[in-house]
Amino acid sequence: MEGVTEFDLAAVRRDFPLLSKQLHGRRIVYLDSGASALPPHQVVTAMATYQETTHANVHRGVYGTAEEATRLYELARKDVGRFLGSKSGQDEVVFTKNCTEAFNLLARSWGRANLRAGDAIVLSEMEHHANIVPWQQLQEMLGFEIRWIGITEERTLDLSNLDELLDGAKLLSITATSNVLGTVNPITSLAERAHAAGALIAIDAAQAVPHAPVDVTALDVDFLAFSPHKMYGPTGIGVLWARAELLNAMPPFLGGGGMIKDVRLDGFIPADGPQRFEAGTPPITEAVGLSAAVHYLESLGMEAVHEHERALTSYALSTLAAEFGSSISLQGPTDGPLRAGVLSITIDGIHAHDVAQILDTYGVCVRPGHHCAKPLMRRLGVNATARASFGIYNGTDDVDVLVEALHATIKMFG
Template identity: 65%
Template structure:
């Protein structure tokens, strides 16, 4: 943990049941039962503070940004840029106003790196190293570049506990130009040793692209102590809205990159014979940006900061340990839980196989009990192949879940098991 986040072991705690009251959706009933929302790794719910901030902006301030010189246009620009700075500070960006690029989602942020950095720096025979546990969003852009440029993809394997095998790390990184690695697996929950990986990659002359989709919402994040060069994440997994993601990049790396998409906002001048790109970060933000969404993301960051990321992490370790114990105790050999057995080595994501019951059947039966879990390949097909399965069921936690949610999950799984016995 300390390695990933660069912070002390978490000790603070939080009151999940009280926090849950801030989330209007969590008062819903499904099939006559209170909802038990266990799919925050796919998309988390939003607190009233986020919904209100977006509504307040829309009702009082909305205009396009960076264009008008009238009052609300200037206010909108100020609020939009303040959200950028706020998000940057949340992840420890040394220069938040220049290093935080707003994108549509994390997928677009990862593609941005492949398109701009990749096309600038990679040619035939160059090596990009990925891990076996990457999400498709950090695999497919590199496959596309490999097809276009003839680059080689190398893979860091995982062991049976769902941890990266780092014995041959120096050999794998030898000659590599980029390491793409997830901070936390969206399937296994594994927390990767990012600081160690970044140091090894840099020693080999490679830059490091971290996919922080699953870690930024759940752990303190400090890009400086992680030592990475690029970091991508999505607002909708961290209590914010859909439609906005973030790419953080080291200032000197972003500054030398060409634009991503072309259009308005990303230029300083356009002539018949060409154009002059804008400064960073706007160079990478073609067209009208997600303004209301940026306001919502800023409010989500305020909410998380007020709760405290150490407290979020401490709560999720304890809840994950409770869930591992409860599931193993109830189902014993009848359940296969993927990923590290130690709750401290993982985040609050539990993928599992329950006997021969198909994950989609599990999800459908659980829905009858108001329990929302994800079933599928979780956009990690190379990992599914490594695990020897086509899909898994996955329960994932956020700061609003508590032990009662786990108890409800276990009871509902028991019913599913009986139904298919």
């Protein structure tokens, strides 16, 4: 991809072997990147090459390949740090099992050390369960208050009472981009207001990092979690980024080998830095794959990725409106710069599961269900949506097949 300045969709598509496969005799139209993005061959090859030429455990062996494995694993931390605009990735990037574990780590480590009965944290009604349940579990242990930012009829955050909600709160933990609505939240201003109220801010960037430039320094956030397999990397690895001074003050979460300086019969001394939170053999091959995904996105340029997906989202929103009028509904804000490429479709009288089933026969991959956001679904008054979500390899031809398949769905159930 070197030397590509303009976004070249055809060239990007050639990097994704799965896109040349057929589904039910038709071209595969992959519209489920919000659940998991396809990996480009650069990522697959990097992982295979690592396993065939270097594989060893990290932070232990002194033989050459073990040193190389350690170097590659630690390099992944720096790559992720650079990608996020962190000042020192090697001190601020923790690798977990997935994005959900990153939130569990945040709650059980920072939360447990800093929250008491009588304290409050602020979440929003549009959160993924990953940013709800760990806090509720901790709440059961410690008895603090969880306050909720509501949602407007425009499907954006209702910030009318934010000052009140933040008053005395210790943390605002909020999604950067809704995985159901495609709402892009104003993180810079939320960070400013949280800090002004004396609270820290954590962001769930799982649906943000793969689609637009995200810079933790410019956003001035304190914690960020994301999901590498949603940004064209492998499953089995998650990322928690935390400002170094916060991370250094956090107690360990999971215990075992790798996260200690010393262990005696009467206790242990935890390791410094991100390693303190990485008990046991970490996801080494996956970290190598994540590095490759970072390099891949950097070669495309996140501004170019964002522009491409923005244009595609505008095309999809206007095409669906023109083709279907009010016979289908999209749960999300109207088009604009704060509208991401997530289309949550509901059709009167046809359940999302049936929509997705018929779309499948057209080679169209979408996700039906509640998208791990049940409080939001209750707020919207729907029990499921059929969600189409875009990635870098999607084009207007994919939207056109989606439209064809939706017409067939309505005809079948009409």
